[in-house]
Amino acid sequence: MLNIIKTLPNPKPSRRQFVLAAAAIGATLVVGFRPTFSRAATTAAAQPLEAYIRIAPDNKVTILSSQFDMGQGAYFGIATLANEELDAEWADITVEGGAGNPAFYGNLAFGGEFQLTGGSSSMTSSWERYRKAGAAARMMLVSAAAAAWNVPANEIKAEKGKLSHASGKSATYGEMAGAAATVAVPADVPLKSKDQWTQIGKADVRRYDTKAKTNGTHQFTIDVKLPGMKTAVMIHPPLFGATVKSFDASKAKAMKGIVDVVATPRGVAVVADYMWAAIKGREVSPSNGTTLKPRSAVPPTSSPSTAPRRRSPAKPSPATTAMWRRPSPPPPR
Amino acid sequence: MEKAFASAAKVIEATYEFPYLAHAALEPLNAVAMKTGDMIEVWGGHQMPDLYQFIVSQVAGTTPDKVKLHVMKTGGGFGRRAVFDADVVAEATAVAKALDWKHPVKVQWTRDNDIKGGRYRPAYVHRVKAGLDASGKLVAWNNHIVGQSILTGTVFESMLVTNGVDLTSVEGASNIPYAVPNMKVELSTMEAGVPVLWWRSVGSTHTAYAVESFLDEVAEAAGKDPVEFRLAMLEKSPRHAAVLKLAAEKAGWGNELAEGRYRGIAIAESFSSVVAQVVEISMPKGGDLKVERVVAAVDCGTVINPDQVKAQVEGGIGFGLGAILQEELTLTAGKVDQENYDAYTPLRINQMPVVEVHIVVTDAAPTGIGEPGVPPIGPALANAVYAATKKRVRVLPFAKGYSA
């Protein structure tokens, strides 16, 4: 979103030096970066949130993304960078959002001091970091296999989630993850040259997260369901900056499914057991907005079968009404 | 500057108006907050996690280390989930707290909350003035931009606002790639009570339109072909020149078009990537404008996945086209007039052109791709519409600023 990259042409960590850190959590290998001036190396074990890549005994590879994905495919891009070097099976890869430590997830295109997705900077920020994390994890898996099989590391092949040696020995990444977590973190992590790439730049590498978006299983925030969870809808002030003076929710509170109606600094919340009750408890917002009544003509939805067919709602009177304090004028500058 | 204009053989001038725009992502804003023991957990589209963690801790009355964020992938965003006061995230926390943390709480905005909820692409006005010498060379360029600052008063102010100039107000105008001997870009920052925010491709949503559609007028005043005119000023910007040439070549620029078909071209750099687009429209006499085809060329450094680069340019074109054609957020006496997709109208499939994307092969490090597909579509379309009608659209969206 910001053109800051232009003014910060070198998107490498300039203020922080990064070293690789790794830890075992059970038999899971965790690879991340740790600022040199930061806490002891054991910190990563105590804070798995700081990791970039987790490899579990069941071969599941979880990549923790510093960048948020709102649909543009940042997770897929970051997974491609890590997996170019790691070479796991795509079917085993998932990506989760990492958060909670700017020292690890700071956006390098913005100086690395804080975590932000924006300015179309996700690949710029991740370009070296995630390839290095993938390469380090792979080197550690290879080292562990070399030790276990008593063969030189450079004779071991690591591809498609499997380690193998000409002697016939082989293991999956998951099987070796626990041992790999105990080997020394490589000080130097060489990256593949462009001619060795099998994933970066290849159109036949497809988004790992598409299938769930074609069968309704992909989970968005709206789909989060927790035991005992309540759903709230908001009544916002009709003018920007206005605040709640008072509200009358006596009618709403008597309605089925309503838990409570509460004021917050940003407006009045109608809280209910489920969404429809919350909507009815709000019914008509003081800004005259109604979410229920189909208003003007439906846009080009052609076929009559897609046109609205619903019970004609009784003209609703507000179940919750609010009075607002006008916004105070902005302070002079 | 004044001298350059005074001695110019020809001076032309135009004013452009841009409306407020809403992000209007399909998943209305939402967040879920819960407290277990002394830990607060919040699920949501956490685009600025450190800041949200801090704001949640403030609202909850605890410390940031007692806040755990679950970052969810969201149903769109386009900038709206990176908001300085963590709006819906703060709301979910506040509501759960008001209920004494007895229940996990999901705050789910309805569409009217979302469209009326503020944080719009600011409205802007550009006045652009150009001076040509007797040979038709562009010798003076003045672009005065008026609008609200997105970043003043936010945590980003110290980083991105210099001497009162918000970089996001002028990006794409203050750094045009063309060699112009006398150039001045001015900014007047206005205050208004309407909260504003970055909207996919930010400053370039308006600067590219003003610069590139006005440049088309300048080329015409100089009696030059729009591609040749630009290329002559891009000798020191080989990357831009290559992208412009690629788009022109792939689109068959200069070839004769079928009856009732017209073309326009534009190029814009944003987020360190360069995108050029050639738009082909059909416009039968007295008939409606239809955007038929867009040929895009892009240089975004090393490509991580070419199919996804194409997807982002295709989507950026559709996203930008909706805004240019028909999106506008208006206010009456301080209240937002639109509240749903019947009145705030993103592009629909019947308006989507065929899109062809061509990628420049390079060894340079990767640059942006989520946003750079958006800026050129507006001016390229405006230039095609001029080719068809000899009318310049200077008030956006087209639904308002163009009448056939």
Next chain:
Amino acid sequence: MITVNINGTVREVDADPDMPLLWAIRDVLAMTGTKFGCGMAQCGACTVHMDGQPIRSCQTAIGDVGAAKITTIEGIGGKVAETVQAVWAELDVPQCGYCQSGQIMSAVALLSENRKPADGDIDAAMSGNLCRCATYHRIRGAIHEAARRLEA
């Protein structure tokens, strides 16, 4: 209690008859593939099938469903649906994916009635489904490709 036939199963739904089918599906029957986008039949994210026809579940009261058979994204099957879903994935149509359940429901309904839709047919059948990521170019391509495969 309201009885509905959904995804081939008869279910008892504890809801007021005015509850939109959308919220009954999501909150009572706990199937979240059908999405809320606008609440007034403007975006198509909530599209489901009623006796094979696409409807906007946010504008259909659960009490009005009666004996009609409802199918959601979780319940679609058969050759047309499987082909559409497979092509959608192969062509990487979705970006954020939020609208795609609705897009697929509309596309399956279209291809079930019209095995060889022209662009104009696609516009007519799909223009009620908004995609803010504007994946329309690929949606159109995927419908044509699915039609080609269904013909083969």
